[in-house]
Amino acid sequence: MKNKSLDQLTKISKKIADKLSKNDCIFLIGEIGVGKTTLARVIINYLQKKNSLKITEVLSPTFNILYEYNLKNLKIMHYDLYRLHNSKDLDKLGIFSKEDESIKIIEWPKIIKTSIKNKLEIHMKYSKNENERNIKLLGNGKWENFLNEL
Numbered sequence: 816m817k818n819k820s821l822d823q824l825t826k827i828s829k830k831i832a833d834k835l836s837k838n839d840c841i842f843l844i845g846e847i848g849v850g851k852t853t854l855a856r857v858i859i860n861y862l863q864k865k866n867s868l869k870i871t872e873v874l875s876p877t878f879n880i881l882y883e884y885n886l887k888n889l890k891i892m893h894y895d896l897y898r899l900h901n902s903k904d905l906d907k908l909g910i911f912s913k914e915d916e917s918i919k920i921i922e923w924p925k926i927i928k929t930s931i932k933n934k935l936e937i938h939m940k941y942s943k944n945e946n947e948r949n950i951k952l953l954g955n956g957k958w959e960n961f962l963n964e965l
Protein backbone atom coordinates (compact mmCIF):
# COMPACT_ATOMS: atom_id res chain seq x y z
CA MET A 816 0.00 0.00 0.00
CA LYS A 817 1.31 3.39 -0.95
CA ASN A 818 -0.12 6.84 -0.36
CA LYS A 819 -0.72 8.74 -3.57
CA SER A 820 -1.99 12.25 -4.03
CA LEU A 821 -5.14 12.61 -6.13
CA ASP A 822 -2.94 14.15 -8.85
CA GLN A 823 -0.64 11.16 -8.83
CA LEU A 824 -3.66 8.89 -8.97
CA THR A 825 -4.90 10.69 -12.07
CA LYS A 826 -1.49 10.20 -13.71
CA ILE A 827 -1.50 6.50 -12.88
CA SER A 828 -5.04 6.20 -14.25
CA LYS A 829 -3.90 7.63 -17.58
CA LYS A 830 -0.98 5.19 -17.72
CA ILE A 831 -3.43 2.39 -17.14
CA ALA A 832 -5.69 3.80 -19.88
CA ASP A 833 -2.78 3.83 -22.36
CA LYS A 834 -2.22 0.15 -21.78
CA LEU A 835 -5.83 -1.01 -21.99
CA SER A 836 -6.86 -3.34 -24.79
CA LYS A 837 -9.74 -5.69 -25.53
CA ASN A 838 -10.89 -8.07 -22.80
CA ASP A 839 -8.94 -6.24 -20.12
CA CYS A 840 -10.61 -6.01 -16.79
CA ILE A 841 -10.06 -3.36 -14.11
CA PHE A 842 -11.45 -4.09 -10.67
CA LEU A 843 -11.99 -1.00 -8.49
CA ILE A 844 -12.07 -2.03 -4.86
CA GLY A 845 -12.67 0.28 -1.91
CA GLU A 846 -15.19 1.88 0.41
CA ILE A 847 -18.11 4.08 -0.60
CA GLY A 848 -16.98 7.42 -1.97
CA VAL A 849 -13.27 6.59 -1.99
CA GLY A 850 -13.01 7.54 -5.67
CA LYS A 851 -13.75 4.48 -7.83
CA THR A 852 -16.12 6.23 -10.22
CA THR A 853 -13.79 9.22 -10.32
CA LEU A 854 -10.96 6.95 -11.46
CA ALA A 855 -13.16 5.30 -14.09
CA ARG A 856 -14.16 8.77 -15.32
CA VAL A 857 -10.50 9.78 -15.73
CA ILE A 858 -9.79 6.65 -17.78
CA ILE A 859 -12.89 6.94 -19.99
CA ASN A 860 -12.57 10.69 -20.66
CA TYR A 861 -8.84 10.32 -21.34
CA LEU A 862 -9.47 7.61 -23.93
CA GLN A 863 -12.29 9.62 -25.52
CA LYS A 864 -9.90 12.56 -25.90
CA LYS A 865 -7.07 10.37 -27.21
CA ASN A 866 -9.42 8.96 -29.86
CA SER A 867 -10.66 12.45 -30.81
CA LEU A 868 -14.15 11.58 -29.60
CA LYS A 869 -16.60 13.73 -27.73
CA ILE A 870 -15.88 13.89 -24.00
CA THR A 871 -19.05 12.64 -22.34
CA GLU A 872 -20.40 12.62 -18.84
CA VAL A 873 -19.33 9.55 -16.89
CA LEU A 874 -22.00 8.93 -14.29
CA SER A 875 -21.94 6.37 -11.53
CA PRO A 876 -23.59 3.15 -12.72
CA THR A 877 -24.85 2.38 -9.20
CA PHE A 878 -28.51 2.27 -10.26
CA ASN A 879 -28.15 1.25 -13.90
CA ILE A 880 -25.42 -1.31 -13.09
CA LEU A 881 -23.84 -0.66 -16.49
CA TYR A 882 -22.94 2.29 -18.68
CA GLU A 883 -21.33 1.69 -22.06
CA TYR A 884 -18.88 3.91 -23.91
CA ASN A 885 -17.86 3.47 -27.53
CA LEU A 886 -14.28 4.13 -28.46
CA LYS A 887 -13.15 3.75 -32.08
CA ASN A 888 -13.18 -0.03 -32.40
CA LEU A 889 -13.58 -0.88 -28.77
CA LYS A 890 -16.17 -0.59 -26.08
CA ILE A 891 -15.72 0.23 -22.44
CA MET A 892 -18.26 -1.30 -20.09
CA HIS A 893 -18.39 0.50 -16.75
CA TYR A 894 -20.13 -1.66 -14.18
CA ASP A 895 -21.14 -1.08 -10.57
CA LEU A 896 -22.14 -4.38 -8.98
CA TYR A 897 -22.97 -2.93 -5.54
CA ARG A 898 -26.63 -3.89 -5.83
CA LEU A 899 -26.00 -7.45 -7.02
CA HIS A 900 -25.79 -10.20 -4.47
CA ASN A 901 -25.17 -13.51 -6.14
CA SER A 902 -23.68 -15.15 -9.15
CA LYS A 903 -27.14 -15.67 -10.70
CA ASP A 904 -27.57 -11.90 -10.98
CA LEU A 905 -24.13 -11.79 -12.51
CA ASP A 906 -24.87 -14.50 -15.08
CA LYS A 907 -27.87 -12.51 -16.28
CA LEU A 908 -25.59 -9.59 -17.07
CA GLY A 909 -23.39 -11.75 -19.29
CA ILE A 910 -20.28 -9.77 -18.37
CA PHE A 911 -17.90 -12.45 -19.51
CA SER A 912 -19.75 -13.84 -22.52
CA LYS A 913 -17.38 -15.00 -25.25
CA GLU A 914 -18.69 -12.54 -27.84
CA ASP A 915 -17.95 -9.60 -25.56
CA GLU A 916 -14.42 -8.34 -26.09
CA SER A 917 -14.96 -5.00 -24.37
CA ILE A 918 -12.74 -3.42 -21.74
CA LYS A 919 -14.46 -3.80 -18.40
CA ILE A 920 -14.10 -1.40 -15.49
CA ILE A 921 -15.92 -2.87 -12.52
CA GLU A 922 -16.76 -1.25 -9.18
CA TRP A 923 -17.72 -3.59 -6.31
CA PRO A 924 -16.47 -6.73 -8.12
CA LYS A 925 -16.56 -8.91 -4.99
CA ILE A 926 -19.15 -11.33 -6.36
CA ILE A 927 -17.08 -12.15 -9.43
CA LYS A 928 -15.45 -15.55 -9.05
CA THR A 929 -14.51 -16.08 -12.71
CA SER A 930 -10.80 -16.19 -13.34
CA ILE A 931 -9.77 -13.45 -15.73
CA LYS A 932 -6.68 -13.58 -17.89
CA ASN A 933 -5.69 -9.93 -17.91
CA LYS A 934 -6.90 -8.21 -14.78
CA LEU A 935 -5.73 -5.24 -12.74
CA GLU A 936 -7.12 -4.82 -9.24
CA ILE A 937 -6.92 -1.30 -7.85
CA HIS A 938 -7.44 -1.30 -4.09
CA MET A 939 -8.20 2.14 -2.70
CA LYS A 940 -8.40 3.32 0.89
CA TYR A 941 -8.89 6.67 2.54
CA SER A 942 -5.81 8.16 4.08
CA LYS A 943 -5.45 10.74 6.86
CA ASN A 944 -4.83 13.43 4.28
CA GLU A 945 -8.07 14.00 2.38
CA ASN A 946 -6.13 14.72 -0.82
CA GLU A 947 -4.45 11.33 -0.74
CA ARG A 948 -5.52 7.73 -1.11
CA ASN A 949 -3.82 4.53 -0.11
CA ILE A 950 -3.38 2.51 -3.27
CA LYS A 951 -2.47 -1.09 -3.89
CA LEU A 952 -2.26 -2.55 -7.38
CA LEU A 953 -2.51 -6.28 -8.02
CA GLY A 954 -2.22 -7.50 -11.57
CA ASN A 955 -2.19 -10.73 -13.44
CA GLY A 956 -1.52 -11.62 -17.07
CA LYS A 957 -0.27 -8.56 -18.92
CA TRP A 958 -0.76 -6.43 -15.78
CA GLU A 959 1.50 -8.55 -13.61
CA ASN A 960 4.50 -6.28 -13.95
CA PHE A 961 2.62 -3.03 -14.34
CA LEU A 962 3.82 -1.80 -10.95
CA ASN A 963 7.41 -1.83 -12.22
CA GLU A 964 6.41 0.35 -15.18
CA LEU A 965 5.14 3.19 -12.98
Ligand SMILES: Nc1ncnc2c1ncn2[C@@H]1O[C@H](COP(=O)(O)OP(=O)(O)OP(=O)(O)O)[C@@H](O)[C@H]1O
Pocket residue numbers: 821824845846847848849850851852853854875877895922
Ligand atom coordinates in the same frame (compact mmCIF):
# COMPACT_ATOMS: atom_id res chain seq x y z
N1 LIG B 1 -9.70 11.80 -7.21
C1 LIG B 1 -10.64 12.62 -6.66
N2 LIG B 1 -10.54 13.95 -6.82
C2 LIG B 1 -11.47 14.78 -6.30
N3 LIG B 1 -12.54 14.36 -5.62
C3 LIG B 1 -12.70 13.06 -5.45
C4 LIG B 1 -11.75 12.12 -5.95
N4 LIG B 1 -12.16 10.88 -5.62
C5 LIG B 1 -13.32 11.05 -4.95
N5 LIG B 1 -13.65 12.35 -4.84
C6 LIG B 1 -14.86 12.90 -4.19
O1 LIG B 1 -15.62 11.86 -3.62
C7 LIG B 1 -16.92 11.79 -4.22
C8 LIG B 1 -17.31 10.34 -4.45
O2 LIG B 1 -16.36 9.76 -5.29
P1 LIG B 1 -16.71 8.55 -6.28
O3 LIG B 1 -18.11 8.64 -6.74
O4 LIG B 1 -15.64 8.50 -7.29
O5 LIG B 1 -16.56 7.35 -5.26
P2 LIG B 1 -16.89 5.81 -5.45
O6 LIG B 1 -15.78 5.07 -4.81
O7 LIG B 1 -17.20 5.51 -6.87
O8 LIG B 1 -18.21 5.65 -4.58
P3 LIG B 1 -19.32 4.49 -4.62
O9 LIG B 1 -18.81 3.40 -3.73
O10 LIG B 1 -20.54 5.17 -4.06
O11 LIG B 1 -19.48 4.05 -6.05
C9 LIG B 1 -16.82 12.57 -5.50
O12 LIG B 1 -18.04 13.16 -5.85
C10 LIG B 1 -15.77 13.59 -5.18
O13 LIG B 1 -16.33 14.70 -4.54
Ligand SMILES: [Mg+2]
Pocket residue numbers: 851852853875876895922
Ligand atom coordinates in the same frame (compact mmCIF):
# COMPACT_ATOMS: atom_id res chain seq x y z
MG1 LIG C 1 -18.85 4.66 -7.75
